[in-house]
Amino acid sequence: xxxxxxxNDLRRRRASRLAGALGLLLALVxxxxxxxxxxxxxxxxxxxxxxxxxxxxxAGPVSAGKLVQAYVGTELRGQTITQAGGVYDNLLxxxxxxxxxxxxxxxxLVQESIAWEEGELKSGFNLTISSLPTVGYNLSMAxxxxxxxxxxxLTNASPYAAGVQVSIKAVPAAGxxxxxxxxxxxxxxxxxxxxxxxxxxxQNAVVTANxxxxxxxxxxxxxxxxxxxxxxxxxxxSPYNQGEVVSIQAVAAxxxxxxxxxxxxxxxxxxxxxxxxxxxxxQNxxxTATFQVASNGGGACFIATAAYGSPTAEQIDVLRExxxxxxxxxxxxxxxxxxxxxxxxxxxxxxxxxxxxxxxxRELLVDPVVWVVGAAGDIWPNQGSCPSxxxxx
Numbered sequence: 001x002x003x004x005x006x007x008n009d010l011r012r013r014r015a016s017r018l019a020g021a022l023g024l025l026l027a028l029v030x031x032x033x034x035x036x037x038x039x040x041x042x043x044x045x046x047x048x049x050x051x052x053x054x055x056x057x058x059a060g061p062v063s064a065g066k067l068v069q070a071y072v073g074t075e076l077r078g079q080t081i082t083q084a085g086g087v088y089d090n091l092l093x094x095x096x097x098x099x100x101x102x103x104x105x106x107x108x109l110v111q112e113s114i115a116w117e118e119g120e121l122k123s124g125f126n127l128t129i130s131s132l133p134t135v136g137y138n139l140s141m142a143x144x145x146x147x148x149x150x151x152x153x154l155t156n157a158s159p160y161a162a163g164v165q166v167s168i169k170a171v172p173a174a175g176x177x178x179x180x181x182x183x184x185x186x187x188x189x190x191x192x193x194x195x196x197x198x199x200x201x202x203q204n205a206v207v208t209a210n211x212x213x214x215x216x217x218x219x220x221x222x223x224x225x226x227x228x229x230x231x232x233x234x235x236x237x238s239p240y241n242q243g244e245v246v247s248i249q250a251v252a253a254x255x256x257x258x259x260x261x262x263x264x265x266x267x268x269x270x271x272x273x274x275x276x277x278x279x280x281x282x283q284n285x286x287x288t289a290t291f292q293v294a295s296n297g298g299g300a301c302f303i304a305t306a307a308y309g310s311p312t313a314e315q316i317d318v319l320r321e322x323x324x325x326x327x328x329x330x331x332x333x334x335x336x337x338x339x340x341x342x343x344x345x346x347x348x349x350x351x352x353x354x355x356x357x358x359x360x361x362r363e364l365l366v367d368p369v370v371w372v373v374g375a376a377g378d379i380w381p382n383q384g385s386c387p388s389x390x391x392x393x
Contacts (some may be wrong), residue, residue, distance in 0.1 A: 068103065229250055
């Protein structure tokens with residue numbers, strides 16, 4: 001006897017298939033999150049050095065506690081301190097290259113140099129200088145006004161020879177912001193950067209981190225809808241004082257266009273410009289960028305569109321209905337769509353130019369999703385009052 005399937009069993013099976021469809025969609029998103037990383041390029045691995053630091057006069061290893069620094073071109077890329085017997089290790093020289101790696105010991109140029117190579121480890125790379133400098137100068141760190149933050153000598157090897165580049169960092173206290181660095185002598189790579197380098201003069205030096213009263217009110221950036229684009233506080237130093245002018249910018253996601261800014265308080269210089277300024281009110285405030293689906297209904301290429309080669313394919317319509325009638329009806333589904341819209345364009349660009357990859361994605365991933373979504377269509381919520389919106393997929 002053939003067992004008859006009840007309506008509940010059928011609904012359960014279809015719900016299971018629907019869950020499977022969501023799982024496959026998630027797999028697409030995960031793939032989309034992996035491939036763009038490799039498409040953009042993996043961050044370069046540092047080049048590593050270890051060996052012995054030596055002087056010619058007197059002949060022999062340098063003493064412990066001496067500063068060894070590595071440069072690519074004129075930029076400081078790594079530093080370490082010698083141990084007993086002149087041994088140095090863990091000197092990691094960050095990329096990117098190309099360029100020659102040069103070294104300094106206590107500010108004295110080393111005779112050896114080498115081309116930077118990603119991921120290379122030179123474990124017996126000995127360094128030689130004529131002699132160590134005979135004079136060292138003390139570096140002291142200070143803040144102004146007192147109690148408004150901290151200033152740190154990251155190199156932490158004072159006293160230093162003249163010409164040595166010292167890594168320094170400023171951290172403001174609560175309610176304050178970093179303004180700039182100052183010193184009576186020596187020079188800064190960037191005097192307005194909270195973390196930078198200071199070149200020691202031929203004298204003792206006091207380097208001061210200057211702070212000012214910071215903001216009292218928090219600026220929060222938001223996008224509506226969340227999948228429509230990305231918003232930025234370009235100034236990036238929230239909280240702000242009342243009346244402070246902040247640079248803001250909106251960047252539409254693929255398939256969307258910027259529509260305007262809105263805020264319950266404060267003043268927008270141009271509410272219709274994607275890049276504009278906002279004057280802070282005397283309260284915490286949320287500034288929202290509104291986006292809308294691009295008028296051409298297409299936008300950039302998404303995974304499903306790339307797989308089928310056309311935004312008008314019948315299967316795309318099925319997925320659009322599933323998006324509008326099921327996913328966007330819940331918070332979790334909306335977040336899923338938002339994630340898909342953020343990660344999909346790079347993977348779509350990756351596969352669109354390769355017919356084999358398009359066929360593979362279409363037949364092994366997208367087609368099964370379309371089939372399951374279509375088969376489970378009668379357990380979706382009533383679609384009569386929720387027409388499908390044109391938009392990218």
